[in-house]
Amino acid sequence: MREKAVVILSGGIDSTTLLYHLRSLGYELKAMSVDYGQRHGGRELAFSRRLCKELQIEQRVIELGGLAALLGNNSLSDPAVGVPEGHYEPATMQLTTVPNRNMILIAIGIAWAVSLKFDAVAFGAHAGQYTPYPDCRPNFAEAMHRAAQVCDWKPMQVLAPFVTWDKGDIVKRGFELGVPFGFTWSCYNGREKHCGRCGTCIDRKEAFAKNSLADPTDYEA
Amino acid sequence: MREKAVVILSGGIDSTTLLYHLRSLGYELKAMSVDYGQRHGGRELAFSRRLCKELQIEQRVIELGGLAALLGNNSLSDPAVGVPEGHYEPATMQLTTVPNRNMILIAIGIAWAVSLKFDAVAFGAHAGQYTPYPDCRPNFAEAMHRAAQVCDWKPMQVLAPFVTWDKGDIVKRGFELGVPFGFTWSCYNGREKHCGRCGTCIDRKEAFAKNSLADPTDYEA
Numbered sequence: 158m159r160e161k162a163v164v165i166l167s168g169g170i171d172s173t174t175l176l177y178h179l180r181s182l183g184y185e186l187k188a189m190s191v192d193y194g195q196r197h198g199g200r201e202l203a204f205s206r207r208l209c210k211e212l213q214i215e216q217r218v219i220e221l222g223g224l225a226a227l228l229g230n231n232s233l234s235d236p237a238v239g240v241p242e243g244h245y246e247p248a249t250m251q252l253t254t255v256p257n258r259n260m261i262l263i264a265i266g267i268a269w270a271v272s273l274k275f276d277a278v279a280f281g282a283h284a285g286q287y288t289p290y291p292d293c294r295p296n297f298a299e300a301m302h303r304a305a306q307v308c309d310w311k312p313m314q315v316l317a318p319f320v321t322w323d324k325g326d327i328v329k330r331g332f333e334l335g336v337p338f339g340f341t342w343s344c345y346n347g348r349e350k351h352c353g354r355c356g357t358c359i360d361r362k363e364a365f366a367k368n369s370l371a372d373p374t375d376y377e378a
Numbered sequence: 379m380r381e382k383a384v385v386i387l388s389g390g391i392d393s394t395t396l397l398y399h400l401r402s403l404g405y406e407l408k409a410m411s412v413d414y415g416q417r418h419g420g421r422e423l424a425f426s427r428r429l430c431k432e433l434q435i436e437q438r439v440i441e442l443g444g445l446a447a448l449l450g451n452n453s454l455s456d457p458a459v460g461v462p463e464g465h466y467e468p469a470t471m472q473l474t475t476v477p478n479r480n481m482i483l484i485a486i487g488i489a490w491a492v493s494l495k496f497d498a499v500a501f502g503a504h505a506g507q508y509t510p511y512p513d514c515r516p517n518f519a520e521a522m523h524r525a526a527q528v529c530d531w532k533p534m535q536v537l538a539p540f541v542t543w544d545k546g547d548i549v550k551r552g553f554e555l556g557v558p559f560g561f562t563w564s565c566y567n568g569r570e571k572h573c574g575r576c577g578t579c580i581d582r583k584e585a586f587a588k589n590s591l592a593d594p595t596d597y598e599a
Contacts, residue, residue, distance in 0.1 A: 224440060224486065256492035257485055260529050264481040265445065271477035296528045304521035308481050309512045 161185040161275040162316060163266045166216065168205030170361060171281030171319060173341045174331035176214070178318060179279055181334055187273065188216040189266050200342045207340060219265065259292035263301050267313050277314035278305070283322050285360070295320045324360055325367035332370060339373035350377045382406040382496040383537060384487045387437065389426030391582065392502035392540060394562045395552035397435070399539060400500055402555055408494065409437040410487050421563045428561060440486065480513035484522050488534050498535035499526070504543050506581070516541045545581055546588035553591060560594035571598045 162179055166172045166188040179186055190205050202218060209216035259280060266278035282293035291297065298317035305313040319327055331338060343361045344351040351358050353376035365372035383400055387393045387409040400407055411426050423439060430437035480501060487499035503514035512518065519538035526534040540548055552559060564582045565572040572579050574597035586593035 219445060224489070257489040257529050260485040260525065261482070261489060264478055264485040268445070268478040268482060291528065291530045294528065297525065300521070300525035300528055304481065304518065304525050307512065307515065307517045307521055308478050 159183055159185045160277065161270075161273070162187075162277040162279045162314075163270045163273070163275055164188050165262045165266050165278065165280045166190050166205045166209070167281075168201040168203075168208065168342050169281075169357075170324065170331065170336075170338060170341050170343060170364065171283055171327055173205075173208060173338075174327050174334065174336050175279055175281040175319065176208070176212070177334040177336050178330060179316070180212070185275075186214050187269075187275070188214050189262075189269055190216060190218045191262060191265070192218060192220050200344070200347050204340050204342045208337070217269065224261070257292065259290075259297070260301065263305075263315055267305055267308060267315075270313060271309050271311070277316050279316035279318070281319055281327075282317045283319040283324060283327055285323060293320070324364035328364040328370065329368050332368070338365075339375075343374075348377070350375050352377050380404055380406045381498065382491075382494070383408075383498040383500050383535075384491045384494070384496055385409050386483045386487050386499065386501045387411050387426045387430070388502070389422040389424075389429065389563050390502075390578075391545065391552065391557075391559060391562050391564060391585070392504055392548055394426075394429060394559075395548050395555065395557050396500055396502040396540065397429070397433070398555040398557050399551060400537070401433070406496075407435050408490075408496070409435050410483075410490055411437060411439045412483060412486070413439060413441050421565070421568050425561050425563045429558070438490065442482075445482070478513065480511075480518070481522065484526075484536055488526055488529060488536075491534060492530050492532070498537050500537035500539070502540055502548075503538045504540040504545060504548055506544060514541070545585035549585040549591065550589050553589070559586075560596075564595075569598070571596050573598050 160183070162184050164172065164176050164179060164186055166176060167190065176186060176188065188205065188209050190202055192202060206216060206218075259282065263278055263280060266280075270276070270278050282298055285293075298315060298320050302315040305315045328338070342351075343357045345355045345357055346352045351361070351374050353362070358376070361374065362372060381404070383405050385393065385397050385400060385407055387397060388411065397407060397409065409426065409430050411423055413423060427437060427439075480503065484499055484501060487501075491497070491499050503519055506514075519536060519541045523536040526536045543551075549559070563572075564578045566576045566578055567573045572582070572595050574583070579597070582595065583593060
């Protein structure tokens with residue numbers, strides 16, 4: 158029987174490649190995307206909707222706007238805090254972190270997976286050139302998998318197949334799988350084009366450059 | 379320095395006693411209550427608001443109505459499914475289970491605790507006379523604590539001090555602490571009075587009876 162997984166899909170490079178990767182491994186998939194009040198939510202969601210439509214994968218978008226007030230004091234959900242530019246570094250990363258974001262998304266994904274009688278939830282955590290987010294580390298993914306094993310009568314799985322890969326590895330795998338990177342979104346600013354200057358845009362550029370692959374992204378600068 | 383904890387407060391006997399219990403241990407507390415579209419949400423929230431006001435504990439109520447659609451097919455969030463009457467048993471418990479509810483609440487509670495620079499999240503899981511909910515078991519509480527230890531740069535704690543207690547033990551402890559049980563809410567039906575017939579009302583009655591304590595609850599029947 159085919160394994161069945163809910164993929165947490167932001168519409169960025171990592172989660173989009175994750176969707177293609179698990180599809181290539183034979184998984185039956187559904188996608189869960191979240192609007193939790195983040196500034197770039199509109200662009201992310203537009204790209205992920207388009208992707209799921211093309212792949213004929215059911216997507217549910219859940220509104221978690223109520224979390225924004227609770228989770229104030231960070232640049233993704235609080236319009237009063239600017240998006241930092243330049244490379245990720247501990248000080249600026251702090252600002253772009255929604256506290257405990259991945260645990261929240263995994264927990265909700267598991268809820269949906271349980272109600273679907275699916276087996277797993279997958280998320281696109283990966284290693285970075287710089288200090289990783291705490292909730293993207295292998296020990297976090299492992300701890301969540303262990304919690305998922307006992308959170309319901311049926312042991313659920315948490316999949317994070319890219320957790321030891323860097324973004325370059327993901328882009329390389331994505332090219333092999335034919336991921337339409339031009340229709341993925343990374344930028345933390347929610348403007349018409351990628352800004353090309355924020356930490357995630359710089360990471361994005363470097364992932365293509367590292368593989369000597371043409372970057373299909375339309376940058377402002 | 380005082381330990382600081384976010385208490386997940388439903389307004390029922392268990393979480394209300396938990397609040398008093400941690401307060402008696404010297405914790406600085408804030409309360410997080412959630413409206414995730416459950417039928418009895420109105421009564422629960424009214425009681426928990428009143429309690430927090432009296433204790434001068436800050437309470438935040440987060441709206442997770444968007445989860446209801448995702449988590450359909452259960453009697454707490456889906457008006458089309460009836461509330462089962464009589465003792466909890468595996469078949470009826472299934473209906474009153476919001477999948478993975480405790481992991482979701484703990485994850486959001488940790489997010490708030492991290493942003494507050496608090497140390498812990500506490501939830502009122504306890505053992506039962508009947509098959510417990512999977513996400514109320516000691517191994518679940520332990521697994522969530524381990525995940526909390528690595529979900530952020532600062533290790534967070536998950537507290538579940540009642541996890542091996544039954545409801546009778548909690549009521550006994552609550553009496554010692556002066557918990558105003560008349561202002562707690564258990565019933566899964568959201569009417570003016572406790573119905574006295576659903577599984578949680580029966581558990582409530584038995585917890586008082588077990589301790590030979592007067593039950594201050596105003597039941598319909």
